[in-house]
Amino acid sequence: MTAVLDRLRPGGDGGTPPPIRSIRVRRWTVVAVVAALLVAIPAVVAAWPVSPAVQVSPTELRDRVAASGNLPWSGYAEASGGLNLPDVAQFSDVTTLLSGTSRLRGWYAAPDRVRVDQLYAGGERSRYTTATGQVVWDYGAQLLTYVRRDPLVRLPRPDDLLPPQLARRLLSGTLPDDPVSGLPARRVAGVDAAGFRVTIADPRTTVGALDVWADPVDGLPVAVEVRTKSAAGALAGGPVVGTSFLELDREVPDPAVFVAQPTPGVGVTRSPTSDLFGVLGRGSPDAVPPAVDGVDRVTPQRGFAAIGKYGTTLSQLIVVPLPADIASSLLDNIDDAGSAGRTITVTAPENATGRTANATAGALESSLLRLAVLRVGNRAWAVGGLVTDDVLDRAVTDIAADSGAP
Secondary structure: OHHHHHHHOOOOOOOOOOOHHHHHHHHHHHHHHHHHHHHHHHHHHHHOOOOOOOOOOHHHHHHHHHOOOOOOEEEEEEEEEOOOOOOOHHHHHHHHHHOOEEEEEEEEEEOOEEEEEEEEOOEEEEEEEEOOEEEEEEOOOOEEEEEOOOOOOOOOOHHHHOHHHHHHHHHOOOOOOOOEEEEEEEEEOOEEEEEEEEEOOOOOEOEEEEEEEEOOOOOOEEEEEEEEEOOOOOEOOOOOEEEEEEEEEOOOOOHHHHOOOOOOOOEEEEEOOOOHHHHHOOOOHHHOOOEEOOEEEOOOOOOOOOOEEEOOOOOOEEEEEEOHHHHHHHHHHHHOOHHHEEEOOOOOOEOOOOOEOOEEEEEEEOOOOEEEEEEEOOEEEEEEEOEOHHHHHHHHHHHHHHHOOO
């Protein structure tokens, strides 16, 4: 470098001073080389061989991930969804979440001490989970909402896409005999992470495999990818959902970050739930059938008796009653969804007078998620899950047969 600088000095080569233009060209050449080296550093670092200090079997790592719910952390992650769902007004937050990129910053001390910020252009939305409920702070709307609780069965939200939460939630739906294999290690947010794949054997679900990378020492997940499968059971191409930490701190977060501190003068409101399913699920337990597609209903959560959950694996189905007007609006949106929507043929049963109610059903589809809307007379339901077309169709048919609508 000294020799280069000497040559850039007037007379540095022992002869006449070089022209000013030549000096500038050489100087900018040096700057360009240095800039190129700086830009290349991340790629070079990512390409370094990764060898986790702790060697652990894929099965043992899976078990550590499943048991990682009390590990503290804070960090920044990005999640991407490639479901390409059409925009449906009643589920716009979900379709946006699963069809785009989410920037998330999270703090986690325990299951009841969590904060997640969803960052977007012009603001952020923060959700604080405490032992007594939740607080949602919407910076853009300048609104603070105290939420009593959400149902366990609810619509996806941003905090579900953080690597630890997504890994544990999806692994809880796998079976003990689902094959587990190792994956090449990755360096993720400073962690030499070991990887494993769970191949999903259940033919009823669209999920083909879960790929997880985690700290081999304690099993904290740092990256997750979800892959689908074909009708023949072969894994599809790349992941349809992926999430990874870009920054990660393993220290216990400062307790102050779990306390919402909005600016003075903001709006404040209270709500029993922040989830659409939470609102719709407060009806009668008889609003949904006792079984669909041969799967019995799981005992409903107290306070949300009208939410039907069928099964506990990745092929579980969720059934929620809908107001007739919302169902009609959703069916119209399905009709306008093009190739992402389809009609399901259903027939309602005869009532006591021998009359048959009008029955209509349609489905929104992606490679991973299926969502159907069924209306029979004045009753209606939403039916969804990570299930195949035939599973969804049989469930819709069973609900229509059980409806007994006038």
